[in-house]
Amino acid sequence: MAKIGDWIDKTATPDLIVRSIRLTSVQSSTSSGEAIRDLGVIKNFITGNGIFSLFDTPWSLIYLVVIFMIHTSTGFIAIAGIIILVSMAVWNELATKRILRETNEETIRNINAIDVATRNAEVVEAMGMSEFIVSDWCKRNDQNRAMQVTAQNRSNVITGITKFLRSTLQISVIGTGALLAITAHKTAGSIIAASILMGRVLAPFDAAVHTWKFLNQAKMSYGRLQRLILTSPKREQTMALPEPEGKLEFDRVFFTPYGSNKPTVKGISFVIEPGDVVGVIGASASGKSTIAKLTVGVWKPISGVVRLDGADVYTWNRENFGNYVGYLPQDIELFNTSVKANIARMRPDPNPEEIIKAAKIAGIHELILSLPNGYDTTIGGPGGVILSGGQKQLLGLARAFYGNTKLLVLDEPNANLDSNGEARLINAINVAREQNTTTVIITHKLQLLSVVNTVIVMSDGVIYAMGPKDEILSRLVAPSPDATEDKRSSASG
Numbered sequence: 001m002a003k004i005g006d007w008i009d010k011t012a013t014p015d016l017i018v019r020s021i022r023l024t025s026v027q028s029s030t031s032s033g034e035a036i037r038d039l040g041v042i043k044n045f046i047t048g049n050g051i052f053s054l055f056d057t058p059w060s061l062i063y064l065v066v067i068f069m070i071h072t073s074t075g076f077i078a079i080a081g082i083i084i085l086v087s088m089a090v091w092n093e094l095a096t097k098r099i100l101r102e103t104n105e106e107t108i109r110n111i112n113a114i115d116v117a118t119r120n121a122e123v124v125e126a127m128g129m130s131e132f133i134v135s136d137w138c139k140r141n142d143q144n145r146a147m148q149v150t151a152q153n154r155s156n157v158i159t160g161i162t163k164f165l166r167s168t169l170q171i172s173v174i175g176t177g178a179l180l181a182i183t184a185h186k187t188a189g190s191i192i193a194a195s196i197l198m199g200r201v202l203a204p205f206d207a208a209v210h211t212w213k214f215l216n217q218a219k220m221s222y223g224r225l226q227r228l229i230l231t232s233p234k235r236e237q238t239m240a241l242p243e244p245e246g247k248l249e250f251d252r253v254f255f256t257p258y259g260s261n262k263p264t265v266k267g268i269s270f271v272i273e274p275g276d277v278v279g280v281i282g283a284s285a286s287g288k289s290t291i292a293k294l295t296v297g298v299w300k301p302i303s304g305v306v307r308l309d310g311a312d313v314y315t316w317n318r319e320n321f322g323n324y325v326g327y328l329p330q331d332i333e334l335f336n337t338s339v340k341a342n343i344a345r346m347r348p349d350p351n352p353e354e355i356i357k358a359a360k361i362a363g364i365h366e367l368i369l370s371l372p373n374g375y376d377t378t379i380g381g382p383g384g385v386i387l388s389g390g391q392k393q394l395l396g397l398a399r400a401f402y403g404n405t406k407l408l409v410l411d412e413p414n415a416n417l418d419s420n421g422e423a424r425l426i427n428a429i430n431v432a433r434e435q436n437t438t439t440v441i442i443t444h445k446l447q448l449l450s451v452v453n454t455v456i457v458m459s460d461g462v463i464y465a466m467g468p469k470d471e472i473l474s475r476l477v478a479p480s481p482d483a484t485e486d487k488r489s490s491a492s493g
């Protein structure tokens with residue numbers, strides 16, 4: 001059992017964490033914490049005492065034969081005992097299964113609701129939402145608690161009846177043995193033997209009644225983990241590939257987000273040559289961030305393929321892919337650890353020179369040196385330094401530049417930057433250009449387009465226009481022929 005516990009900790013848990021992260025990256029609704037909790041329930045059940053008593057079940061059969069050898073009547077009482085205890089366990093299961101499943105799921109929903117409120121603590125505080133959130137939670141918790149009490153009451157009644165029947169059976173065996181002794185069929189010793197053996201026969205079934213509840217919880221946890229395993233996207237373990245030059249190609253790519261039936265990218269194709277700096281612009285919800293996530297292989301196209309130097313980015317060995325790709329997402333989240341570990345992408349063997357080089361490219365080397373512990377300063381979490389939105393964004397930019405970056409994808413990289421930060425960003429993009437790093441910049445702000453060579457204009461999931469920056473921008477600002485015609489006719493009219 002200890003070995004199974006070890007296997008759960010060392011093999012199953014890491015695998016589940018990877019799967020949870022993968023699933024969250026496509027449907028943003030799972031949590032690794034939940035998976036680890038479920039695994040803990042299964043581990044406690046498997047390694048707990050309850051399951052050991054069930055291993056005695058085969059011995060029951062032997063004790064039963066011996067009881068029958070003492071006398072058939074005591075044997076039949078033992079069989080009746082087994083039937084009664086199993087029936088009680090089944091009754092307990094039927095009476096509480098549905099209600100326990102519902103309360104379990106509701107408990108998880110309630111925990112998640114508080115998680116979300118905690119993550120949005122500032123919004124909650126600023127707009128005085130705490131009381132509403134707490135009263136909503138209390139209402140749902142009260143309903144859940146009422147259901148739990150109902151399940152507990154039912155279970156208590158069944159357990160009480162079981163105990164009563166259990167005692168009755170024990171007394172029956174002693175009574176029957178006494179009767180047999182009086183009628184001189186058996187000795188007093190056989191009465192005692194039958195009574196002891198009866199206890200042994202029923203012990204595993206007794207334990208089953210108590211273990212049932214934990215078995216049910218473990219079954220529910222197992223079901224959730226199975227769903228997680230089945231729904232988390234599969235990634236084959238592929239071979240590492242050589243360093244790419246940085247040619248990016250979208251080949252008739254369609255994409256529909258998880259749980260939606262509306263494609264957000266509709267059959268787009270384009271090629272970006274190595275070292276090109278491309279700006280992706282377009283209205284909100286036109287599919288720009290989707291392109292970023294498809295480019296870095298977080299999302300898998302429904303059809304078509306995204307290639308880097310001819311190889312599918314989705315099936316590219318993740319660790320190897322990370323050596324050549326830098327990604328700055330729209331919602332930047334840093335890890336609650338040191339600045340250096342954040343820049344070095346949590347690698348166990350960070351290269352200090354590479355860390356400093358990346359920080360210098362992002363223009364935050366001096367800022368990091370001014371922190372209490374320099375590159376060893378912990379960010380976020382208890383006792384950690386809190387960075388501003390712009391500082392976080394520049395640190396995320398340094399993280400994207402760490403190592404041998406051949407493809408850089410920046411999603412709204414200047415969303416939190418002031419003019420000073422924007423100048424650092426533009427400088428970093430120019431470094432990327434000098435290093436011949438293919439760079440894709442998703443942006444709403446036209447000033448960032450000053451550093452790009454090529455522009456892609458997205459509109460409702462398709463490419464509205466693509467080409468050299470000057471040509472595309474002049475086309476965008478020029479009035480359409482129809483509009484000019486309209487103006488002329490209204491002027492003459």
Ligand SMILES: Nc1ncnc2c1ncn2[C@@H]1O[C@H](COP(=O)(O)OP(=O)(O)OP(=O)(O)O)[C@@H](O)[C@H]1O
Nearest residue numbers: 026257258260264283284285286287288289290291
């Ligand atoms: N995880 C998701 N699940 C469901 N729909 C999604 C998901 N992510 C994006 N979408 C939908 O895909 C569409 C395109 O979103 P996307 O984020 O690519 O747009 P965008 O052009 O980057 O917008 P913005 O400029 O506002 O960031 C939107 O309609 C959005 O609702």
